[in-house]
Amino acid sequence: MTDPGTSAEGPTIPALLARAVRDHPDRDALVTLDERLTWAELDRESRAVAAVLAGRGVGRRTRVGLLMENGPGWAVCSLAILRLGAVLVPLSTLLRGPELRQQLSVADVERLIMVEGYPGRDYTTEFADLLPAGEGDGRSAGLPSLRSAWSWAEIEAAPRPDPVLAAALEDLVRPADDLAVMFTSGSRGLPKGVIHTHGNALRAVAGGLTARCVGPGERLYIPMPFFWMGGFGGGLLTVLVAGATLLTEPGRDPERTLELLGRERVTLFRGWPDQAVRLASHPRAPGTDLSSLRPGSLAGILPAGLRPEPGARANLFGMTETFGPYAGEHLDKDLPPEAWGSCGRPFDGVEVRITVPETGAAAGPGTHGEIEVRGPHLMRGVCGRLREEVFTPDGWYRTGDLGHLDEGGRLWYHGRLDDMLKIRGATVYPTEVETALLTIPKVRQAFVTDLRGEDGVRRVAAAVVPETGADLDETGVLAAARERLSSFKVPAVLRILEQGAEVPRTASGKVDKPALQRLLSG
Structure with a gap:
């Protein structure tokens, strides 16, 4: 019998949700300190919201911006968008007006769903000049694609229409369909909109599960915002593909975090390294039961007896363009001594080569140069750029990262070309x-x-x-x-x-x- 999460063509969000409901409907899907959803509930709620959105004109290839903090609402709304075959455009809650305008324009966002505010922010007032006044009328100046802006509260409270249209759209979703436009956010330059399909994104997530030690039933803590790759691919889609549970929170409060980790018996902590260190040194840490944590967690929060030596574990390595990590090895096992400090080996389905930056010529093992990647996990393209502007004629993507491959095929990272x-x-x-x-x-x-x-x-x-x-x-x-x-x-x-x-x-x-x-x- 074919796994409903995949097909001969590859995986899709609707198929993975169907598998989750079949295999573990009562398992927690997403848990915060105040809320939780099982996989059956997440499927049911996202299906209902999908019906609302379909009734408002959201369909295949519609680009929908989502401006919301971490939590069940983000998960429900994003999956509703994706099961319709629409394209999700996650937007940072930290964006200011000019930044939001730029991203809405670059991604050609047609519909926007947003919370009314964030701590210290009133989005409705702050972004008033960006938002269209009606359904298809009075469009915002400078944003000709944006037709509608809805509050999440409005969508949540809307009557649930007959799901027949949403179900018909869901049946049309294919792995080659666009899944999301993810904005990069480096330390220099304007963010760019990276386009991923259902197939390439979900294959990339699946390809890294073994190295990341995420399997069925895992209770994974990821505090990264869902509008970043670490939270969306590394968190929400990871637990969907793996059949695991995601523990998350909209902000970072050490006492609340420790309460969540202890109460929910977290097994893997994949937050920020400095956050792990601060939590371990917090006065409440000794009274928090973290005995369920496994060695694949960040070292800073592990007890001394489980903490690896610096450099002993592979440094997971990836980028927005590869939908997260594309190289690494088991995070719960030490590398051979000669490989300490490396990023481990490229995952199956990912090709990596090193080239001389000035000429593009291939470099041999041990030679430092620019890292290039190729394969089915890679993005489809970049908003506003021709394919030949993004990829080499034979399909390689020049990452701008510096590194080398050793004789054993392990990747070593040496920084960015512009940071050298x-x-x-x-x-x-x-x-x-x-x-x-x-x-x-x-x-x-x-x-x-x-x-x-x-x-x-x-x-x-x-x-x-x-x-x-x-x-x-x-x-x-x-x-x-x-x-x-x-x-x-x-x-x-x-x-x-x-x-x-x-x-x-x-x-x-x-x-x-x-x-x-x-x-x-x-």
């Missing part, structure tokens, strides 16, 4: 310096960039965060760094941050390089 440092004519990779600093006893986190001195010469600069209860001094850290790094790679500027300190980050959670440079130059 030139220090007195020599090449320095920030990740290499960070990895070395993390091997120094009592160093919990390390962040490396460069600074231009008064003489105009660029120097390596670093910020380190000590382990809880540890004392670090600049002299000792630099002495240890000199034992591990060539002289030109040793930080000329070093700042030891207070325990629990947070480095500056962008809205996407990535390190904000310009802000880090300002911190280190202060």
Whole structure:
């Protein structure tokens, strides 16, 4: 019998929901501290909302923006959109007016569903000049595609029409249909809209489950917002594909997080590394039962006996264009010593090669260059760009990441092409310096960039965060760094941050390089 989650063509959201209802209808699908939905309830609620949306003109290929915080509502609404064959466009709750306008325009969003506000924000007032006044009339200036904007409360309260139209649309969904437009959000440049299909996105999720240690019945904690790849692909779609349960929350409050983790018997913690460290050092942590956590969780929250040595586990590696990780190995097992610090091997279905950035010529094992990827897990394209602008003639995507493949086929990451440092004519990779600093006893986190001195010469600069209860001094850290790094790679500027300190980050959670440079130059 064919698995209803897949077909000869590949997987789709409607088919995976049907499988979930068949195989584990009463298993929790999504749990917050205040709400929970089983798979049967999530299927039923998303089916009902799909009927409402279909009655309002949402159908195949309609691009629907969703502006909402993490929670059952986001899951219900997003799956309702996707089961109709419409295209989901997740939008960040952190966006300001000009940013929202840009993303709505780039993705050609036709319908927008949004909550009325967020803590400290009144979206209805703040975005009033962006929103159309009626159904197809009075469209917003500068956004000719946007026909309607509805509040989530309005959609939730709407009468449920006959589901016959929604069911007919659901039957038409195919793996080749577009699933979502996901916006990238690096530390530089405007976000771009990356287009993924049902088939490529769901295959990418499935391809990483083994490395990520996510299987049926797992209780996975992911706090990342659903509008980012970490929350959508790494969280919501991961538990759908795996038949697991997602624990999440709309914000980060350590006491509430610990209560959720303990009460719900979390088995895998895949939040932010610095969050794991702060939770482990919180006064309530000793009284929270986290005995169900497994070794595949982030090291910072694991007890000392389960915590791996720095670099011993593979660094999952991926990007929005590959719908999350495309390389890695079992997160609950140490790599061979010679592979410590690597990203592990590319997943099945993903081809990786290294090329010389200047020429595009293939580079041999051990040679540093630009990472290129190819395969059925890769995005379909980028909004507003021709295929030949995105891919090479033979289908490779130039990632802009630097790395090398070793003789064993493992991938090593060395930073971004635009982040590679030139220090007195020599090449320095920030990740290499960070990895070395993390091997120094009592160093919990390390962040490396460069600074231009008064003489105009660029120097390596670093910020380190000590382990809880540890004392670090600049002299000792630099002495240890000199034992591990060539002289030109040793930080000329070093700042030891207070325990629990947070480095500056962008809205996407990535390190904000310009802000880090300002911190280190202060």
